[in-house]
Amino acid sequence: MGNQSDGSQSTRRPMIEAVGLSKFYGPFAAARDVTFQVNEGELVAFLGPNGAGKSTTMKMLTGYLAPSEGTARIAGHDMTADRIAGSRHLGYLPENGPLYPEMTPVAMLDFFAEARGLDARRKKDRIEAVIELCDLSTVAHKPTAKLSKGFKQRVGMAQALLHEPDVLILDEPTAGLDPNQIREVRKTMRKLRETKTILLSTHILQEVEAMADRVVMINEGRKVFDGDVSELRAINADLDHAFHKLTGVA
Numbered sequence: 326m327g328n329q330s331d332g333s334q335s336t337r338r339p340m341i342e343a344v345g346l347s348k349f350y351g352p353f354a355a356a357r358d359v360t361f362q363v364n365e366g367e368l369v370a371f372l373g374p375n376g377a378g379k380s381t382t383m384k385m386l387t388g389y390l391a392p393s394e395g396t397a398r399i400a401g402h403d404m405t406a407d408r409i410a411g412s413r414h415l416g417y418l419p420e421n422g423p424l425y426p427e428m429t430p431v432a433m434l435d436f437f438a439e440a441r442g443l444d445a446r447r448k449k450d451r452i453e454a455v456i457e458l459c460d461l462s463t464v465a466h467k468p469t470a471k472l473s474k475g476f477k478q479r480v481g482m483a484q485a486l487l488h489e490p491d492v493l494i495l496d497e498p499t500a501g502l503d504p505n506q507i508r509e510v511r512k513t514m515r516k517l518r519e520t521k522t523i524l525l526s527t528h529i530l531q532e533v534e535a536m537a538d539r540v541v542m543i544n545e546g547r548k549v550f551d552g553d554v555s556e557l558r559a560i561n562a563d564l565d566h567a568f569h570k571l572t573g574v575a
């Protein structure tokens with residue numbers, strides 16, 4: 326299924342690296358010593374029950390949140406010391422959809438394109454391209470706050486893809502969507518995985534079976550599994566049961 330089936334995983338370049346990442350809020354550890362990597366061309370599903378620390382880990386990987394301990398690297402760039410260089414490679418879909426709900430999708434994309442230093446020509450081309458790819462033309466000039474959840478999610482995705490990053494970190498891209506919208510997101514994802522390295526958090530185990538090369542699972546801030554889907558199946562043929570066994574949550 327995955328594009329690592331030729332056994333070349335170890336020779337591929339690591340594009341997303343979590344090295345001993347921890348985040349403490351007072352005495353509470355939202356993430357503790359989390360280490361894993363996503364190699365070039367892989368799509369890795371990031372699983373765990375609510376509150377396990379997925380979003381916290383993703384925010385540290387993207388440089389949005391400073392780790393208490395450890396190192397996050399994107400395409401080899403340390404996201405604390407060298408965030409701008411790493412961010413050129415990275416598209417990030419945060420858990421709560423796009424920022425700046427009062428702006429229209431076009432205005433927001435324009436703003437992000439400016440912030441990322443795209444020149445005028447490339448800005449125009451890329452905004453047009455992501456509006457088409459994410460099917461936003463009918464809502465491009467409406468305030469984002471007034472859009473449906475599915476469209477808001479697409480605006481977030483368009484923002485993440487704007488600068489043609491080769492690495493994507495997507496925090497629950499199908500959360501709260503209806504089945505038709507989920508199909509659309511999966512279709513987009515299948516297209517993206519041909520050219521990009523992707524870390525994707527989700528609660529939908531069918532999504533994992535359908536798309537992931539590998540699974541990283543965390544529970545109570547700690548990594549509890551890192552392997553491919555067949556290894557997860559070796560724990561229990563039913564992925565729901567495997568998830569339950571590793572996390573103690575149904």
Ligand SMILES: Nc1ncnc2c1ncn2[C@@H]1O[C@H](COP(=O)(O)OP(=O)(O)OP(=O)(O)O)[C@@H](O)[C@H]1O
Pocket residue numbers: 350354355373374375376377378379380381382420
């Ligand atoms: N700023 C903060 N201050 C204190 N605790 C926090 C903070 N941010 C997150 N947490 C706690 O850290 C833990 C991990 O949260 P996180 O959002 O990373 O989980 P998650 O795995 O993404 O969950 P979900 O699947 O519900 O999105 C939770 O218990 C959360 O309440």
